[in-house]
Amino acid sequence: MTSEALARALNTNPVVVRRLMGGLREHGYVHSEKGHGGGWTLSCQLDQVTLRDIYEALDAPRLFAIGNRSEETECLVEEAVNHAMSSVLADVKAQFLACFGQITLAALHADFHQRLAARHGPTTLCK
Amino acid sequence: MTSEALARALNTNPVVVRRLMGGLREHGYVHSEKGHGGGWTLSCQLDQVTLRDIYEALDAPRLFAIGNRSEETECLVEEAVNHAMSSVLADVKAQFLACFGQITLAALHADFHQRLAARHGPTTLCK
DNA sequence: CACTCTAGCAACACATGAAGTTACATGAGA
DNA sequence: TCTCATGTAACTTCATGTGTTGCTAGAGTG
Known part of the structure; x- marks a missing residue:
């Protein structure tokens, strides 16, 4: 899922989403990928x-x-x-x-x- | 004690003190008097x-x-x-x-x- | 009665921090 | 090489709490 799609769902801005998700990524709860087909994926139980x-x-x-x-x-x-x-x-x-x-x-x-x-x-x- | 003296002790403004004390007065914890020799007095145990x-x-x-x-x-x-x-x-x-x-x-x-x-x-x- | 000292109050100004936005760089596919 | 995505810094906007000003009203003093 892209930051853009998440932002729409959350009624906010993609950059805000990236800021928040950045914290989750550092702890390994999610994973992000750049480029075509990139976005966020869940990486925890x-x-x-x-x-x-x-x-x-x-x-x-x-x-x-x-x-x-x-x-x-x-x-x-x-x-x-x-x-x-x-x-x-x-x-x-x-x-x-x-x-x-x-x-x-x-x-x-x-x-x-x-x-x-x-x-x-x-x-x-x-x- | 006057709002002015309290404000000095609290490093703030007399009006701020009055705003706060107003709430306490409504509940009878303090009493206030206007005019000469006025100010705030404690009125609770x-x-x-x-x-x-x-x-x-x-x-x-x-x-x-x-x-x-x-x-x-x-x-x-x-x-x-x-x-x-x-x-x-x-x-x-x-x-x-x-x-x-x-x-x-x-x-x-x-x-x-x-x-x-x-x-x-x-x-x-x-x- | 005029003066001074006090609280009461509304309206405005300022400071702080969170949230949103813009702009640009970087990396990865097509 | 073009497009699509994240990464990030810098800036703007907004909400909220705090501080400030200006004025009113009441109470004692001379």
């Missing part, structure tokens, strides 16, 4: 890869929209708050990764097929 | 208010930097991914609130004083 793997392959983008204003501070009040905050966010992030680590692509694949079967009417694929 | 209360009084700002691109979609793949994602984020947010709900302002207050005692040299307050 769906039951061996989790959302956590994907998240990390995508360079673990920032998870929280909140956080400490600064790590280094002179202010002892800020220090106390930062300490409490950091500790909570670290715990919560760990739980997040654990959850994502439980969800395999195979599970999503199965869920998709269930939804497809449940849908009435003609079964047109996403775009 | 520190051991009765948690970070969760503060977070919610501040209108529960967006917690995650990631999330579904859109809630409504035609695409069954996106639907499956959204479902998995939403479920994880909801669980994780619940844990976040639970943690924040355990941390009272009194605890932060105590932590601050411990840091103050532990600090060598003269004890100058934050600004």
